[in-house]
Amino acid sequence: MEDGLYTVGRLARLAGVTVRTLHHYGEIGLLEPSERSAAGYRLYDADDVERLTRILYYRDLGFGLDDVTALLDGDTDPADHLRDQHRLLSEQLTRMQGLVAAIERELEAHMSGIRLTPEEQLEVFGESWDPAYRDEAQERWGETPAWAQSQERTRSWTKEDWQEVKERTDALERRLVEAFTAGVQPGSERADALAEDHRAELNRFYEADHALQRGVVTFTTGDERFRARYEALAPGLSDWIRAIVEANADRHT
Amino acid sequence: MEDGLYTVGRLARLAGVTVRTLHHYGEIGLLEPSERSAAGYRLYDADDVERLTRILYYRDLGFGLDDVTALLDGDTDPADHLRDQHRLLSEQLTRMQGLVAAIERELEAHMSGIRLTPEEQLEVFGESWDPAYRDEAQERWGETPAWAQSQERTRSWTKEDWQEVKERTDALERRLVEAFTAGVQPGSERADALAEDHRAELNRFYEADHALQRGVVTFTTGDERFRARYEALAPGLSDWIRAIVEANADRHT
DNA sequence: CCTGCAGCCTCACGCCGCGTGAGGGTCAAG
C-alpha cells in the first residue's frame, strides 16, 4: 500500500471513530475517499484526513452532519451557522437546567417520604398544605428515631394512603371540636379517650408514647401557624387539646 | 360513547400529545387502552388517564420509555432511578456548557476575522499571540474603512495564508533590525525602501497610504506592549521605525 | 501452494420515539 494513503481502519483508529462512521460519511457524500484500490479498498489521502478533522470538530460542536456539509462546502458565512447553533444549544442548556432542578425537587420529595407529585400533594392536602412544614419538622426532629421511623413507614404510602390519613385526621379534628364546644373537661373519661385517639394517629407515623405525644403537642400548640389553624376551628381549642393530652399523659406516667 | 371513557383523539388533546404517541405507547405495552369498542376504537378509562399523566411526567424528566415502564411497574425504588437520571443529566449539562463555551470562542474568532481554531491559531502565531490585541484594535479602529477592508480581505484566508503573513512579517522585522543595527539613517534610500516594505505589508490588509501608515506606526510605537516587543529585538528599534516611516511619509505628502 | 489471520467489501436490519402518509372503516348530523 502506498505511503501517505490510509485505509479505512487505519484512518478510523487515527481519528478515533469507527469504520462504520467513515462508511456512513462516504455514503452521504460528506467525506469520500480520494482513491480506491484495485480490490475496492477505500484510500484516504492527506486532504481527506484534514477534512475529517474539520468534520469531527464541527460535529463535536453539536452540528448535524447536514450542517457540517454546509459549513465546509457552502458559501454562507460560518458565523451564521455558529450563531444559530449557539442559540439552539443555549436553549437546550436552559431546558436541561430546568430538568436537573426538577429531578432534584423530586428527589427531595422522595427523601422526605412523600411520593406524590406536587400536583398530587395539592390535590390531597388542599391549599393549606405547605411543604415548608416538613422542612421545619425535619430541621427540628430530623435526628430523632421517631423521624427515621416516620420516613421508613411513609416511604411506600400511595396517594390513597395519604388520602386516608387526611380523612382520619380531619375526622379526629371534628370530634375534638365537638367535645371542646360541648364543654368536655380535660382529665375526664371522654377527654382521655380523645387524647388516645390523637396518640393513635401519631402512631401511624412512629411509636409515640405519652411522653412523646406531650412533646409533640407542646410543639404544635406553641407554633403560630398551628395555633392559628386550631383557633380558626374554635377559639381556645389549641390550649384545650394540650390540656387533655397532658392530663391523659399524667395518668399514664 | 360511554361517559368516562376517552377515545384516542380526545385523550391526545387532553394530554397534549399526538394520537401516534398513544398508538406507540400501546405497541410497547406502556399504556394499553382498558377497552376497545366494537369497531376497534381504543377506549381509555380514568386509570389510563392517571397512568398517562405519570408517564408524561417522567418522560418530561428525560427518562427513556423503558425507564418509565420500570419506574411505574418495577419494584425498585424510584429514588434510585431519579439519582441515576440526575447524574446522567448533570453530565450532559456539563458537556453542553462546554459546547456553548466552545462555540462562543469560535464565534469570537470569526468576528475577529480569523477562521482558525484556537489550536490552529496557537500553531501559527505561537505563544505570543494574544486575542486581546485584536479586541483593542477593533475598539480603536472598528469604525474605520480600513478595518472593514481588513475584515473583508482576511475573511477567506486559510491557515496557510496566515502562515505566509507571519513569515513575511517576521522577515521584515529581521530586515528592520539589521538595518537599524547597521546604522541606517531615517530618510536614506534604504530606510525609505524599508518603510515602503512596511507599508506593503499593511496593504495586504487594507489600502494604506502614507498618512495612514504614519497613524498606525504612531499608535503601535506608542503602545507599551508593541514597544516592549520591538525593544526586545533591539533597543531603540521602536523609535527608529517610527522615524523612517515619518521621513518617508514626508517625502510623499 | 495452502492455511490462517487480519482487514476489507457490500448488504441490511435495528435502535429510539415518534412523524407522516396510504387505504379504508365508523359515527353522527343534515
Added chain:
DNA sequence: CTTGACCCTCACGCGGCGTGAGGCTGCAGG
C-alpha cells in the same frame, strides 16, 4: 344517502450510526 370528523392498521422515514452476515484480499508462515 352524503359528508366530515374520527378511528383503524400498515409501513416507510428520520439521524447517526451499531451490529452482523457472507464473502473477497493481502500477507506471512509452513
